[in-house]
Amino acid sequence: MCFHNSLTATVAEVEQRFEATNKTKQADFEPVYHGNGFDFPVWPVITAQAPKSIQLFQWGLVPRWVKTKEEAEEMRANTLNAKAETLGEKPSFKYALREAQRCLIPSTGFFEWQTVGKNKYPYYIRLRNQPIFAMAGLWESWHNPAYPDDIWNTFSIITTEANPLMARIHNTKQRMPLLLLPGSESLWLQKDLDTAALNEIARPLDDSLMEAFTVGRLVSHRTANSNVPEVTNPYAYPELSQQQLSLF
DSSP states (O other), X not given: OOOEEEEOOOHHHHHHHHTOEEOSSSSOOOOEEEEEGGGOOEEEEEESSSTTEEEEEEESOOOTTOOOHHHHHHHGGGOSEEEGGGGGGOHXXXXXXXXXXXXXXXXXXXXXXXXXXXXXXXXXXXXXXXXXXXXXXXXXXXXXXXXXTOEXXXXXXXXXEOOHHHHHHSTTTOEEEOEEOHHHHHHHTOTTOOHHHHHHHTSOOOGGGEEEEEBOGGGGOSSXXXXXXXXXXBOOOGGGXXXXXXXX
């Protein structure tokens, strides 16, 4: 699944790329070299309801029917991702899907791990000709019943079946984020999109448009600060050299 993302672009670059304006209370947002979903980071998103605005939402969708803050905090760890194939079946995503609360999640690359024997090797994956690209998402707005002014705007990254490249990297789960090309982004944000069109968009991206390389284990360490530029630096594992040559 997709739990580790990055966005190293500036505000101006994101605004230009998505033709949207940053209208958040926060005048700026800092580059994210490694964002771990289980830290529930705040992330810029573009919603179908405000396609010309960049807003800051929190990763980990909390559906509107949640009754307490404790329940919300517990639930969001299970809604970092949403499977495209079962969106309509999950109560957590049912309202957001019905109300076309879709969004774009800007990214410059994401991390995934390949299992080889008893070891896991981290990879950084990005698009070849799109320095900034979009992942498809759903969003929700939760109002804390105990405190009316406590409103959580949250999102989930949609995943789909892995393409051949991602199947070799993420070789246990064989999933990948739903990546959108510029032509599909505007379609994803259309509020009257029918089921057939949604299913077409939900196909995995052609892996010829992607590239991947191994990175150091800094991204894997919870005790170290992994939100640093070095986390995306290529790192060669000698024991993988032959395999890497055959895969990539």
